[in-house]
Structure formats: structure tokens, C-alpha cells
Amino acid sequence: MSLPQIGQLVQVRNMTFIVNDVAAASSDMSPACTKVTLECVDNDRLGHIMEVIWERENDQTLHIYSDETFPDVNEPFDHPDRVDALELAILWSSPSVLGGPKLMSPFMGAIQIEDYQLEPVSRALMLPRVNLLIADDVGLGKTIEAGLIVNELLARGRIKKILIVAPASLTIQWQSEMEEKFQLEFKIIDRDYLLNLRREYGLNANPFTSFPRLIISIDYFKREQVKNLFAQSDPGNNALKSWDLLILDEAHNAAPAGRQNYVKDSDRTNLLQAITPHFEHKLFLTATPHNGFTYSFTALLELLDPLRFNRGPEVDQKQLDLVMIRRLKENIMNKNFAVRSIGAITIENNDTDAKLFDLLNSYIKARLETSNTTQISFAMTMLKKRLLSSPLAFYRSIIWHNYAIGEIDESNVADEKLLLKITQAAIETFSDDNEKDEFEENAVKEVTRVMKRLNEKEKTLLSEITRISSDSYQKHDQKALKLLEYIKNKLFSGGGWNNERLIIFTEYKDSMEYLKTILDKIDDGGRILTLSGGTDNTKREEVKYEFQTDPEKSRVRILIATDAASEGLNLQHFCRYLIHYEIPWNPNKMEQRNGRIDRHGQKSPEVFINHFTYANNEDSLFLQVIIDKVRTMREDMGAISDIIEKNIEKVMLGKSRTLDFNDNRRDIIKRDIKRDIAAKYEYSGLIESFEESKKSMKINLANIKKVVDNALKISGVKGIEPVLDEGLKNMCGLIKEVPLSWHSVKKHLKDKNGNLLKLIFEPNKYLEREDTAIMHLAHPLIKFSISEFRKQLFSFNSQMSRLTYKIVKGLDKVSIKASARYLVVGALGHLLHEEVISVYGNPGETGGFKHNKSLEAELENKEFSYTEISTELAGKIRILIEKNKKNINAEIGAKISDRHEKIERTLAKKAEKDAETVEKLINERINEIKKRLDDFINKTGDEYRQLTLFTEEEAQQFRENMKWLDYRLAELKTRLVKEPEEITRHYQIKDEKSFFLSITVYIPAKLAGEARG
Structure with missing residues (x-):
């Protein structure tokens, strides 16, 4: 049985695939077998990844399609737009681990990209392993930054298997944002998903191997059964990690809890310790990375990148600068973020x-x-x-x-x-x-x-408290009356509801119920929604959709939500008013609430945040002081929240009447995170890189339309039809028909009511219009178009000759451009690099074609036309190509040979540099651990005496930490041998392949005219 090669087209189980990887299967299989990784190009399963043991497949259903070689000169000429579209499709879908300045991800999403959001993806490309702590301010768009990195690594062929771990309330939001913004399908692993999977595929089905892109809630993941399923999904192949990328949202929740004498590993910490070794790359997202305890912070960093960090009393600042990105809104120049206006609504207690x-x-x-x-x-x-x-x-x-x-x-x-x-x-x-x-x-x-037991005085007090509370809990208190007054002022005009919206946050579900009862009296139908933690996902998404819909189309005006429901909600589109029904004692909760409307994408120039203050209540006035203090300390929010909460508790219980900020944790944060967060960031260099990428990848309005239009026509349907819309000019079009096999694309071309969307082909043109859809390289329409052209590279059912001509004014001689696909395959059976190689030259009547580098710029910059040429001239052109065929092949071979040498040198340098970096990092970590262990052993016993002062729980954690250091030391010594070897092997070239792509003949306009005459 012959084996397929990377880049070939094959038929397996009556489906058509491109071969992505060819590698030896598990060593315990006998006889030796080959694992082939396939990517489906059939339109109904486009992009689906499947792994098969080639020798175990049914011979009758296997077929390897032959690769196209030199175009047949006797075939009819293609239109040059079609051949150009073919080359563009290959260019836009060619992965490479070589890196380089070009960015693909900004052109692979329906997003309005801000320049500062390009820093994380640019930083990611500088790292041998992408381990980043993205710690931007609430509302700056960490999800978008993560999505850009995901698409960039996918485009470069560096990742395939992705796992997102998030709070349960955010799993659906992650799924929808990855789908809507980046056109990436993710499956959510939960109880229902597991039951359905096993119902369909049997009791042994493993959810972690069911799909290449998955999302799971961190608390569901903690369950023993689920952790075991994850462990079973690892094939145990030491050459490669079983997962490519981990995204951990709200990463601070996984850090060990801080204590005075030690940090205590939580169940979440233990989970992350178990799973992180299985991932090649990791992204941790949080707005509060540091809780004021260095041991806790370094433990989080160790989970992120165990080669750069050890948990301990010090942070390696040099390494931290490489992996952490931290910006506040006020640190970013030239951005018109909404002004946050904070105000107190004063109440007189009755x-x-x-x-x-x-x-x-x-x-x-x-x-x-x-x-x-x-x-x-x-x-x-x-x-x-x-x-x-x-x-x-x-x-x-x-x-x-x-x-x-x-x-x-x-x-x-x-x-x-x-x-x-x-x-x-x-x-x-x-x-x-x-x-x-x-x-x-x-x-x-x-x-x-x-x-x-209560004494008589206490019994009397409690009895009176209970009596008053029983009499008043169903009545409007002064705060409720002030809320109603606020709503009348802001949400009503001319005696009726206006188009403003309001979010009311409360800490307790009981208070949400109380508010709903009060506000129901002003609700004339569908005006008020509630959202609490525990609301089922379907209902939660319905509430979000209604609240984010234009007020002209939705009656909703007020959302009452609890803190448990607020995490990660994006509600900024049509809302600029927010009220804290009570002031949270932990300011981080208040900041999380504020971030629901004070975030990237807020259309209003100002957002209004209000809270209630009792004028004659000492406790309430004290909380007002807290709010004023917090405004000046936002950069330390992770630490001060805990400090302030403890201060408030003392004051509210009568143990103190002053606010004490003399806690060293703010100083610890300033020491550990030395990067000047107050610095103003400018991103002109990133914008230049973005524009260079757009130019080098030939991404523009005309080319995107060209690829889509020609792919549709190849498939036998009409192409793009014009739209008469003055506001959109020539940047959009309509598609009224797609091939039957493209049926899954239809839903992306229509709105929710079934009306055709106006498709915007201008790259990075983000419009706030519900009747439009942005076409980008990851949109299903363009993915299907690229796939259609990739199929043309193989002999079966090809609709193209891949042979064309262009008529050029001012050209003296007939010139030829010949192009080929060049693939470099790694030692592990994976694709390292793919590109289009082109040569340009003047053909001789008896041969002699030579590549002329200066001719490339001349031909690519000239305008051309395409009209039918005479049969006589067409015949001469065909003969000319045939006569020069040998030389053309030789010139392409020579250029490929030259590229091979350069790529081999580049990969060798990259392997050497990455291996040296990793070796240096491992040795640094080993020396750190040895020093800490030696210090502990050699000192006079103070640590042992100190241990007797710990609680049993603290002492147990201390012993676990020492055991962990011993384990880490042994693990690092093993990795010191293995890691450099694996890196070197990863970049070794096993094979290279080339496939002829196309021939374009440039005909002088004068010659074409004479022939017609």
C-alpha cells in the first residue's frame, strides 16, 4: 500500500482531504503503522480534521490523486483574473513556521482592530513558545487580542488543538465571540455534551479527542472524572505535546490564595498543575494579575511558563517583561475611550x-x-x-x-x-x-x-431588629424611591420610555428579586430583564441579545443583574448608565461591574456610574471614602481589593474607624511589576507592520472580490452582483446563489430574517450596520473559495488549465511568469513551510528561458487587459511555452534549490537559538531551586522553628512546597536533556516538494494588435 505525501489530495471514507501530516504511529503498534492527519476539503465538512492509521483503512475507499505538473499547453486559456485568484488563494492559505514581519490575523476577523491590540500578537511571534500573560485593563479587548493570536498561529501552522478554560458563565460567550468575530467553531464540553457524545459514539468516546477546538468551564474541569478523561486523551507521544494552545480566562482565579505566612494551592491551582504540561503554548488572561503576594504571583507565572519562572519569593523581572502585557485605558495614547463619570445619589434615612x-x-x-x-x-x-x-x-x-x-x-x-x-x-x-x-x-x-447563648439585652435587640425587618421588607425603602426617581429622570422623556438603557448591579439575588418587584410597577411590558448566576445558558444568551439590540427594535430598557452573572458580560452597545445598588466591599467587584459598559466598543463619549450614599449614615459615608480612594489606585487593584475588604469589615463591625493602607502588598506589586505602567504607549510601528503585511499579502478590495467571484463561477453559479448603495460605494456586493455543496455558507450571507446581507470586501472596514457582513480571510465564504481553488491543483475534475495571458502596453518582448508551490516537510512529519515560487523571463524561439529578477517588478506593476487573441498568435504562444518548458522547469528548480538552502539555514539558526534559550532558562531555574534548597538546609534552623508557629494547614502546605521543589528539580534535569533535542528535531527538514502552479504569458499590446489586424 503506497503512502500519501504532505500536500497531496486523497480520498478516504468517501471524503476528500488534503494531507497535513504523515508520521509514524505509536511505537506499540505492530506491524509498524503510519498516522496520517487529514483536513477535509469537501464543502459540507470543510476544515474538519481527521487522523487515520493509513494501513488500517479499507483499500477500496482509499485513493491518492496525482499532482498537477506542467500545464497542458493545448488546454484553453484561463482568464488571467482566475489564475491570479488561484495564486492569491494559495498565498493566503500557506502556513509557515519561519515567522517574519507579515501578520495574517488582522485580516482574519470581523473586528474593529485598535493599534494597541496588535502588540500581543506581535509579541507572540517573537517567542519560541507562545506563553503570554495578557493583563490589560477591563474592557480593552483581551478576548480580541487572544483571538488574533489564535488565528495567527493557525495561519502559520503552529497550532491545531486548542482548549479554552473559563468561568462557567463565560463559556458560551467565548464560543459565540470566536464564531462571530473570528469564524472559529468551538465545542463546549459539559455534562450534556459528554452524554450526547457517548450516546452517539459509545461509552468509550472521549470529549477531549472529539474536536480540535474545545471550551470547558474551570469548575467542571476540576471534577475527577473529567480530569481523568483529559489524562486519557494524551497519546503519550514524547516527541510532541498532545495539545497546542491553552487559553485560561480570569487566570487570577487559578493562583494560590494568599496568606500571611504562605500561599495555599486551591483545587484550581492543582488542576492547572496537572494539565499545563500537556500544552505547547499558553495564554493567561486577567485584569488583576497580582494579588499582593509574590509567592502567589510566581506560582501563577510558573504555571504559565515553567522554564522562565519558579514559584518563590522573587520575580525574574527580565523574563516577566517578555511574557506580560499590561495596559490601563489611560496609558494608551490617541484613543477616545469613554469618559467615566462617577456620582453619588444621596439618600436621607427615615x-x-x-x-x-x-x-x-x-x-x-x-x-x-x-x-x-x-x-x-x-x-x-x-x-x-x-x-x-x-x-x-x-x-x-x-x-x-x-x-x-x-x-x-x-x-x-x-x-x-x-x-x-x-x-x-x-x-x-x-x-x-x-x-x-x-x-x-x-x-x-x-x-x-x-x-x-444570647443574654437578655441581645435577645431584646434581636427581637426588635426582626420585628422592624418583618414589617418593612415588602415596602419601598428610601433607596428604592431614589432609584425610581433616577429612572424617571434618565429613561423617560415626554411621559414615556426613551431609548436610554440602565444596568442595576446587586450582590444578592434576594435584592434582585426585591428590585424586580418594585420596578414591575413601571413596566408596561418587556422593559425589565433580570440575570443572575445560575441562569441557564440559553436564557442568559437571550437576555444579552435583547439588551444589546438597538432600542428602536427591542423594548428592553433595564437589566437587573447580580455579581455572579456579571463576569465577562459585554453590554456596552446601547447602554451608558449603570447603578451599584450597594457598594461592594471588594472594589474589584465594582471595577468588574463598571467594565460591562466602560469598555472597548462603547459608542457614547461618556458613561455614567452611580451609587447610593446615606447622608446620615456613618457606614455609608465611610464606603463613599473608599470609592474616592480607589480611583487613584486602579493599577494595584488586585492587591488593594483584598486590603480594602478587610479594612471595611473591621470598620463595619466596630473594630476600627479608620482606613489603613499601610499594607506592603502595594509595594510588593510595584517591586514585582517594575514595568512603568504609567508610560504612554504609542503603536505607530505596529501600524506600519500591519500595512506592510497588507501589501505583501496582496490583501485589498479588488483581490478579495476576485477570489470569491471566480471561485463561484468555477463552481457553476453567478458571481458577485453589484449593490446600489451610495454609502457603501464599490466596496460591497450581493451573492444570491451559491453551489449546492456550499450550503453551510448560506446562513452567513443572510440576516436573522432571511434577507441577503451586503457583503463588505474592503479589508478591515468595520461598519455598524446590521444589513452588512464583513468579508475576511477566515469567513466561510472566503474559506470555501480558497478551498475551491486548492482543488484545482489536482487532476480530478479540474475546471482550470492554469494557463493564461495578459496583454500589456509598452512591453517590448513576450515574457513568461511561471509559478510553483513549494512545501518543506519537517522530521516529525509536519508541514514547516509553504510558499509560491515564481520565475520571470523572456522565452526564446528554441528555448533558453532564464529567470530575470528585474523583470518581476516591471511586469507586476504594469496594467494589463485581456481580449481574445487570434488563433495564430495563440498557437505561437503555445509553441513558445512548449519550447521553453525544460528551461522553465530548470529555473524553478534552481530557485527552489536556492530557497531550500536559505530556509535550511534559517531553520537551523532558529533551532540553535531556541535550543540555547531553553537550555539557559532551564539551567537558571535549576540553580534557583538548588539555592533555595541549600539555603533551607544550611541555615541555623530558623525555618524549622518558624514552622512550629504555623497552623497545621500552613505546615502541610509548606511540606508540599518543599516536595514540589524536589519534583521540579528532577523534572528540569530531565527536560535539560530532552527539550533542546526536541527543538532541534522539530526544525529539521525531512523532505521538500514542489507542484507546478501556473503559467502567465505577457504579450506586448502591439503584437496582439498586429495579430488581430
Whole structure:
């Protein structure tokens, strides 16, 4: 059985594929077998990747198509536009690991690219392994930056298998944004996906091998069964990692939690430690990369790039500068981001509200005097936070508290470890509000049960608090009345709803319910939506769609959402008003909320952020001071949020009345992240690179239309039809018909109502018009067009001769351009490089064609025409080509030989440089670990004595850290041998191939005219 070669067209299982990789299968297979990686070119499964063991396939269904060689001179001439389109299609779909200045990704998405968003993808191309921490400000477009990197690496053939790990509430958003903005299909792994997969393919089906691009929520991934499925998906091939790219969203959630004496690995940290070794490249995304604990920050960096970082007390600043990208909105020059206006809505407490606050403060003070522990403080904190939120939230919490008070048994001995675990679990970040409420309720009950019994004074206070709360939780408090007044002022005009929109954020689902009941009274149908953590994905997407739809077409005006639902939501299109119904004690939550409308893509020049302040309430006024302070400290948000939250808790419980920022964590961040974040960034160089890429890749309006129009006509249907739209001029067109085999493209050419979209062919022309669709290189229409031309390279059913001519004015002699595809295959059976090689020269009547480099610029810059030439001239041209065929082949061979030498030298230098870099990095990490272990062993025992002061949990984590250092040292020593060898092998050339592409004859206009005459 003959084996296929990379770049060939084959038929397998009655489908047509391009061969991407040919490699030896697992060594335990006998006899020796070949694993062939295939990419489908059939239109109904275009781009689908399949791996097969070639020798195990049915001989009757296998066929290797012959490659086209020199064009048959007796075939009819193609129109030059068609041959040009063929060459463009190959140019736009040729991967290469060589790198270089050209960027493909900006032309592969329906996005409005800002210059600063090009920095991450440009930085990625400088790294041998793409390990980046993208830590841009909320709303700057980290998803777009990640998508650009994904498309760039895909275009260069550096990645295929991608896994996105994100919070559960963001999985659908990632899927839709990758589809809508970059035309990349991702599957979401969840319980339903696993059940459906096994129902269709059997109980042994593994979701991690079901599709090359997958998304999974980090908390679903933590489950033991799911982790085991991931481990089973690794084929154990030591030559290559089983996955190409990991994208970790909200990466700070995976960092170990900070403590005074140590950092504690979380379940998420442990998950990342288990999976990251399987990935060649990694992107970590977060707006708050550093929580003020260096050990925690370096642990996150070690997960990102274990060759550049070890977890420990110091950050390697030089390495950090290579992998971290961190910009705030105010640091980026020449960008018209919306101005953020923050305002307080002042409330005068009525007597009832004021009395309730005073009673609760008295009760908290009394309780802490009798049971002043961290856990008791937690229970009192919950009461205070809920009172500051809404009457209903407080009423339900006081009911929990009363129930737990009745369960107090002073004979019970408090299990401090258990209580700590329960209370810590209750303050975790939850994606489900029901789960959040359940954990909080359980924590309050368990903590209350081990309190001392209430004395008479406390009983009286609690009884009065409960009475007032029971009487008022269904009534409008002063804050609710002020909210209604605000809505009337901003969302109503002339007695009716206007087109403004408002988001109201609250920390509690109970408060959301309270607000919905109040606002229902002004709702005349479909004006108010709610969104909470735990809302099913379908409903969540419906709410987002309605709120992001033009107010002229959707009745929705107000969205009430909880914090658990807010993470990652993009709601900026038609909303500029946001209200915090209560001030979060953790400022990071407030910043996350603000980022829902204060982000890239906000159309309004100003966004209005409001919160409530009680004029006669000391606690409320204190929170106002917090807001003012936070405005000046945004660059340290990861650390100050935790500092401020602890300060607020002390103040609210009466333990302090001042705000203390004398925490060294801000200084630690400034030390660890030394890059001058206040510097103003300019990106003129990136724009120049972008324009150079556009020019070198020949990406322009005429060429994109040329490829699509000719692909449609080859397939037997009409091409692009003009659109009469003054606003769009000549940049767009309509496609009313596509080939039957292109049926999956149809949905991308119509709007939701089935109307034809006006297709914009001008590259990077982003329009806010719902009746248009942007054509880019990753759009299905262009992908299908490129695929149609790639099929023309093989003998079966070809609609092209790949032979054409152009009539050129001012040309003295007949000239020929001959082009070929050149492929370089690596030692591991993967495609390293593909390009179009062209030679230009003047043919002799008896041969003698020689490549003339200066002729290339002359011919490519001349205008041409195409009209039918006489039969006599056509015959002479055919004879001329045939006579020079041998020389043309020789010249192409010579140019390929020259390119081979240059590519081989380039790859060898790249391999040597990358191997040296990796070897140096590994040795640095080994020396770091040895020094830390030696320091620990050689010192006078202070560390051992210090260990006796730790809690058992801290001591256990310390022992695990030491064990981890031993493991890391052994692993790095192994990698010191393997990694340089693998890099060298990766860039070694195994084979090269060339396929003849096309012949273009340039005919002097004078000669063509004489022949016609």
C-alpha cells in the first residue's frame, strides 16, 4: 500500500482531504503503522480534521490523486483574473513556521482592530513558545487580542488543538465571540455534551479527542472524572505535546490564595498543575494579575511558563517583561475611550431605617464582646452587608440567624478547622447565586450554633431588629424611591420610555428579586430583564441579545443583574448608565461591574456610574471614602481589593474607624511589576507592520472580490452582483446563489430574517450596520473559495488549465511568469513551510528561458487587459511555452534549490537559538531551586522553628512546597536533556516538494494588435 505525501489530495471514507501530516504511529503498534492527519476539503465538512492509521483503512475507499505538473499547453486559456485568484488563494492559505514581519490575523476577523491590540500578537511571534500573560485593563479587548493570536498561529501552522478554560458563565460567550468575530467553531464540553457524545459514539468516546477546538468551564474541569478523561486523551507521544494552545480566562482565579505566612494551592491551582504540561503554548488572561503576594504571583507565572519562572519569593523581572502585557485605558495614547463619570445619589434615612441600622450596630457590638472570633465576625458581616443591600436581603438573613440562634448548644466544642473551611467556602467566587446563597446560609447557621447563648439585652435587640425587618421588607425603602426617581429622570422623556438603557448591579439575588418587584410597577411590558448566576445558558444568551439590540427594535430598557452573572458580560452597545445598588466591599467587584459598559466598543463619549450614599449614615459615608480612594489606585487593584475588604469589615463591625493602607502588598506589586505602567504607549510601528503585511499579502478590495467571484463561477453559479448603495460605494456586493455543496455558507450571507446581507470586501472596514457582513480571510465564504481553488491543483475534475495571458502596453518582448508551490516537510512529519515560487523571463524561439529578477517588478506593476487573441498568435504562444518548458522547469528548480538552502539555514539558526534559550532558562531555574534548597538546609534552623508557629494547614502546605521543589528539580534535569533535542528535531527538514502552479504569458499590446489586424 503506497503512502500519501504532505500536500497531496486523497480520498478516504468517501471524503476528500488534503494531507497535513504523515508520521509514524505509536511505537506499540505492530506491524509498524503510519498516522496520517487529514483536513477535509469537501464543502459540507470543510476544515474538519481527521487522523487515520493509513494501513488500517479499507483499500477500496482509499485513493491518492496525482499532482498537477506542467500545464497542458493545448488546454484553453484561463482568464488571467482566475489564475491570479488561484495564486492569491494559495498565498493566503500557506502556513509557515519561519515567522517574519507579515501578520495574517488582522485580516482574519470581523473586528474593529485598535493599534494597541496588535502588540500581543506581535509579541507572540517573537517567542519560541507562545506563553503570554495578557493583563490589560477591563474592557480593552483581551478576548480580541487572544483571538488574533489564535488565528495567527493557525495561519502559520503552529497550532491545531486548542482548549479554552473559563468561568462557567463565560463559556458560551467565548464560543459565540470566536464564531462571530473570528469564524472559529468551538465545542463546549459539559455534562450534556459528554452524554450526547457517548450516546452517539459509545461509552468509550472521549470529549477531549472529539474536536480540535474545545471550551470547558474551570469548575467542571476540576471534577475527577473529567480530569481523568483529559489524562486519557494524551497519546503519550514524547516527541510532541498532545495539545497546542491553552487559553485560561480570569487566570487570577487559578493562583494560590494568599496568606500571611504562605500561599495555599486551591483545587484550581492543582488542576492547572496537572494539565499545563500537556500544552505547547499558553495564554493567561486577567485584569488583576497580582494579588499582593509574590509567592502567589510566581506560582501563577510558573504555571504559565515553567522554564522562565519558579514559584518563590522573587520575580525574574527580565523574563516577566517578555511574557506580560499590561495596559490601563489611560496609558494608551490617541484613543477616545469613554469618559467615566462617577456620582453619588444621596439618600436621607427615615426614622425606621435609621433605627434599624442603630439596632444592628448595637447587636453586633454586643455579640462580638461575648464571642469575638473570626467565624463570629463572618456571621455579623453577612448581616451588615445584607442590610446595606436591601430590606428583603436583610430580612431573609435575619430569619436564618434566628433559626441558628435557636440551635445553639454551648456544650458543643467548636471545630475551628471545620468552621474556617465552611466560612472560607462561603466567600469563594460563585458562578451560581443559588449555590452562593446556600453556602452563605450554611456558614451563618454553623457559626451561630457554636456562639454563646444570647443574654437578655441581645435577645431584646434581636427581637426588635426582626420585628422592624418583618414589617418593612415588602415596602419601598428610601433607596428604592431614589432609584425610581433616577429612572424617571434618565429613561423617560415626554411621559414615556426613551431609548436610554440602565444596568442595576446587586450582590444578592434576594435584592434582585426585591428590585424586580418594585420596578414591575413601571413596566408596561418587556422593559425589565433580570440575570443572575445560575441562569441557564440559553436564557442568559437571550437576555444579552435583547439588551444589546438597538432600542428602536427591542423594548428592553433595564437589566437587573447580580455579581455572579456579571463576569465577562459585554453590554456596552446601547447602554451608558449603570447603578451599584450597594457598594461592594471588594472594589474589584465594582471595577468588574463598571467594565460591562466602560469598555472597548462603547459608542457614547461618556458613561455614567452611580451609587447610593446615606447622608446620615456613618457606614455609608465611610464606603463613599473608599470609592474616592480607589480611583487613584486602579493599577494595584488586585492587591488593594483584598486590603480594602478587610479594612471595611473591621470598620463595619466596630473594630476600627479608620482606613489603613499601610499594607506592603502595594509595594510588593510595584517591586514585582517594575514595568512603568504609567508610560504612554504609542503603536505607530505596529501600524506600519500591519500595512506592510497588507501589501505583501496582496490583501485589498479588488483581490478579495476576485477570489470569491471566480471561485463561484468555477463552481457553476453567478458571481458577485453589484449593490446600489451610495454609502457603501464599490466596496460591497450581493451573492444570491451559491453551489449546492456550499450550503453551510448560506446562513452567513443572510440576516436573522432571511434577507441577503451586503457583503463588505474592503479589508478591515468595520461598519455598524446590521444589513452588512464583513468579508475576511477566515469567513466561510472566503474559506470555501480558497478551498475551491486548492482543488484545482489536482487532476480530478479540474475546471482550470492554469494557463493564461495578459496583454500589456509598452512591453517590448513576450515574457513568461511561471509559478510553483513549494512545501518543506519537517522530521516529525509536519508541514514547516509553504510558499509560491515564481520565475520571470523572456522565452526564446528554441528555448533558453532564464529567470530575470528585474523583470518581476516591471511586469507586476504594469496594467494589463485581456481580449481574445487570434488563433495564430495563440498557437505561437503555445509553441513558445512548449519550447521553453525544460528551461522553465530548470529555473524553478534552481530557485527552489536556492530557497531550500536559505530556509535550511534559517531553520537551523532558529533551532540553535531556541535550543540555547531553553537550555539557559532551564539551567537558571535549576540553580534557583538548588539555592533555595541549600539555603533551607544550611541555615541555623530558623525555618524549622518558624514552622512550629504555623497552623497545621500552613505546615502541610509548606511540606508540599518543599516536595514540589524536589519534583521540579528532577523534572528540569530531565527536560535539560530532552527539550533542546526536541527543538532541534522539530526544525529539521525531512523532505521538500514542489507542484507546478501556473503559467502567465505577457504579450506586448502591439503584437496582439498586429495579430488581430
